[in-house]
Amino acid sequence: MIAGVARWLSSLRLRRAILWGLVCAAGMEIVTGSLLAAPAELLDRVVAEVNDEVILWSQLIEAEERAGGPSDSRSVRALERAEILETMIDAALLRQEGERMGLEPPAEQIAEAVDERVDEIEAGWPSTHTFNEALAAMGETRATLRQRLRREETEAWLRRAVVMARMGPPPADLELTPQFDLAQIVLSCRPDAPESLALQLHRECLELRERAIEGEDFALLALHHSEDTVTAQRGGDIGVVDPSLLDPGIAEALEGLSDGDITLPIRTEQGWHLLLVKRVITPRQQWQMAEFERARREIVDDLRRRSHIRVHLNEE
Secondary structure, three states, rough: OHHHHHHHOOOOOHHHHHHHHHHHOOOOOOOOOEEOOOOOHHOOOOEEEEEOEEEEEEHHHHHHHHOOOOOHHHHHHHHHHHHHHHHHHHHHHHHHHHHHOOOOOOOHHHHHHHHHHHHHHHHHOOOOOHHHHHHHHHOOOOOHHHHHHHHHHHHHHHHHHHHHOOOOOOOOOOOOEEEEEEEEEEEOOOOOOHHHHHHHHHHHHHHHHHHHHOOHHHHHHHHHOOOHHHHHHHOOEEEEEOOOOOOOOHHHHHOOOOOOOOOOOOOOEEEEEEEEEEEEOOHHHHHHHHHHHHHHHHHHHHHHHHEEEEEOOOOO
């Protein structure tokens, strides 16, 4: 059942939501340059015009890499690239609208966000020295990195602020059940497997759970041990699911769990499952996410009608 949910998560509609999430959460620098810029700045190749700004080919390729890299299929890659470009255009329109409205992000909030991102990036390197060396190899310093991140965070804040200004009030009574953002490790075990094998796999699940609780990366454990091929390559990630759509035993095991909790081994027809609750999405949060997307789509549709947009993606 979980594998089926995971396959569903790759649908076009959800991928569009994920792409938008990448833009908003990462604060991607979408549009640079101006239509009045010096010609040398446009040699990169313009793939879209958004009012008086342009999106360059290099920015589109960078966004594609952030979204997981290009597909192996040429036809699929072309569709995905066009989809990413449309998402970038939407983001540019929202940022421009925020600037037109004169919105100003709180300086302290932006500074904190930049600090968090710098710390997160640096944590991926063995030492401060190697991190600084990597920056130098890319032609950056800590100062230029912070400057770029500050610009990205400011633009992301503007986009969110424009949408949130259009959101309506939450309903008094939200008739929704919590949803769960999950990752899993699966050890395959057929329902008719010998009891001795089932017990052995149960013990292995308990050992993996203990290793995760003691601090090992759940995603790496899933990558190396999970036998669900669909989710293992994503570090066990399933995505956000409604527990009512899951196996009853799994739904019951999720009741009352909080962010970061790991279930005990759960037996289904597929085998033994360990589930990591990455986050619990409350009914109010579900409403906020749905209302944010409704307001965003409404604003973007209006902005597109009133804006000068030209796409040159397929032009040589």
